[in-house]
Amino acid sequence: MSIPTADPAAGQAVKAADRAHVFHSWSAQALIDPLPVAGAEGSYFWDYEGNRYLDFSSQMVNTNIGHQHPKVVAAIQEQAGKLCTLAPGFAVEARSEAARLIAERTPGDLDKIFFTNGGAEAVENAVRMARLHTGRQKVLATYRSYHGATANAIALTGDPRRWPNETGTSGIVHFWGPHLYRSAFHAENEAQECERALAHLEQTLAFEGPATVAAIILESVVGTAGILVPPAGYLAGVREICDRYGIVFILDEVMAGFGRTGEWFAADHWGVVPDLLTFAKGVNSGYIPLGGVAISAEIAATFAERPFPGGLTYSGHPLACASAVATINAMAQEGIVENAKQIGENVLGPGLRELAERHPSIGDVRGLGVFWALDLVRDRVSREPLVAYNASGTANTPMAELTAACRKRGLWPFANMNRLHVVPPCTVTVEEAKAGLAVLDEALAVADAYVG
Secondary structure, X not given: OOOOOOOHHHHHHHHHHHHHHOOOOOOOHHHOOOOXXXXXXXXXXXXXXXXXXXXOOHHHHOOOOOEOOHHHHHHHHHHHHHOOOOOOOOOOHHHHHHHHHHHHHOOOOOOEEEEEOOHHHHHHHHHHHHHHHHOOOEEXXXXXXXXXXXXXXXXXXXXXXXXXXXXXOOOEEEEOOOOHHHOOOOOOOHHHHHHHHHHHHHHHHHHHOHHHEEEEEEEOOEOOOOOEOOOOOHHHHHHHHHHHHOOEEEEEOOOOOOOOOOOOOHHHHOOOOOOEEEEOHHHOOOOOOOEEEEEOHHHHHHOOOOOOOOOOOOOOOHHHHHXXXXXXXXXXXXXXXXXXXXXXXXXXXXHHHHHHHHOOOEEEEEEEOOEEEEEEEEEOOOOEEOOOOOOOHHHHHHHHHHHHHHHHOOEEOEEEOOXXXXXXXXXXXXXXXXXXXXXXXXXXXXXXOOOO
């Protein structure tokens, strides 16, 4: 891989224009310092100063196939030469083929695909489908969750980004999902955590009125809120509860889907089939905005002769769908899902657990495939987080210093709250994964200094 010659002047011009005109998401505009990026390839990107970074964030945990995959780039170019755009009401080859390839891989009978521009819109439309299908309004979601930034999606979200966005709209109820390391149920093992979390959900439903609940939405593996792998039996237990009360079960696979956990969809680890499944991100590694909802036969039948009151101008955009076709085919042909599984089992999992033996700041290691988190603490016994929940400014200094130490060593990390997420592309090589672990080994000395 060759990095273009450094061009600081070009980088300064890019940054100046950014600072003058770009309004960045989730940011206090005067307090950020965006890095001008000159290019990217595979597991790396680089700046105009000639500094190269190993991307252990996959950007927004979405470049599953890596940066600038040649087959996907070529497919976008070819589609652009053939047909750049067409309204959603037409049958288009790229759209039809993308839907077919996705439906082939979704669990069970989720064979109808409604395309959106991203994950939040997928969640919005899945909730709309569930409410119309059941004739009910309430939707249950967990506190440790992130479902997107549109109106219903952010209201369903459990993390603090919900707080300034809430409008007082009724019909959304939060509950505690399973998380043994920080159990809300005083559980001592995974079996207890599963049993007590399901009992808590049952109790929440009893007090809300099961007949008023349209849907329960869960991330198959919770992503931004902590890489929380559910205990065996939990998703199946939620499926049974939904069946018993006629509630639609929605699995959010926006972050966990398309190889991230070492399976096409995280639900495949437990053999659970939801009624609706939302996806985005890894479906085409974010090369062009794309998301969607995979729909069961029963819910699809609800709208066989009754119009579905939802749509988007760019639903199933030909360029986006062509990139999805190329991504899915490349993942299948190149064994990329299998690579993610093997990297997780043989490199990242063992490597991160070895780091935990050397670094007292690591309280817990958890994950699957290329989807891992280090839960960082000041004290392993009390499990006090390295920084407080939703810390900012000086209160977040330990995590800010840790991420700066990673970047200084050429690793671009993904940090959230008191956690460092280890989420490289599904295409990451053994050598790249080991190189990233070596950087973490050095950088975690910063976190260790706050222990005790």
